[in-house]
Amino acid sequence: MESLVDLAERSMLVDYGNPMEVDDDDSSLVKTTETSTRIAKALGSDEKDLNSEPIQTFNKNYRQIVSDWNSLKDETRILNLASSSDPRIIRSFKIIDLVLCGRRGSTLLCRLANVHLMDLFSIVERLVSFERKSGHAVRKPHYRDASVALDIYMSAQEDRSNSSVLR
Structure with a gap:
């Protein structure tokens, strides 16, 4: 099973387009949905728990954890x-x-x-x-x-x- 970081890094290398925009072939939406499903499984949560932008959610959570970790180390x-x-x-x-x-x-x-x-x-x-x-x-x-x-x-x-x- 891929780690969440590996999955996120690999996902950042591929342009999935805006998940809210539907192209004629819907390939970018399918790829984004597949990525959301993989990230949700890696997190142990349901796909519905993730919003339409899983990479942005991951980055926001990453920044929060780093901030909390630095705060703990400082204290x-x-x-x-x-x-x-x-x-x-x-x-x-x-x-x-x-x-x-x-x-x-x-x-x-x-x-x-x-x-x-x-x-x-x-x-x-x-x-x-x-x-x-x-x-x-x-x-x-x-x-x-x-x-x-x-x-x-x-x-x-x-x-x-x-x-x-x-x-």
Whole structure:
């Protein structure tokens, strides 16, 4: 099955004409209808859900997702972290959770938020590792950096940002 992006790119290369104008041979209308059907199937929606200009709809949705994604990255950007107990980490986890729980944004943004969550986990793990190696944090033996990062994430969900309650 073709991906939606491949289908849209291929559709942009062919001039289907204006779908509202009917030529004598109706070939451009048939091609546009076929494209609408393919895009609708790729989106998992009915053809009637798409308007008469599927490529324009796709582009509008693409711009909205990019805008939402950039907004999410800006809100959760953490620069110059000095400690794993920095409250900006908790704030970033909470913002990502809002998207993951569907309280904000679209389904695609939710999927992208999962990717961003894993990136944030990696950052926190590296920070915890640095703290441990430099002697700023003492952790239990066999208690890895990922476990500490998970504790920080769980504390964000429980609204406990105090680092002293972490393991």
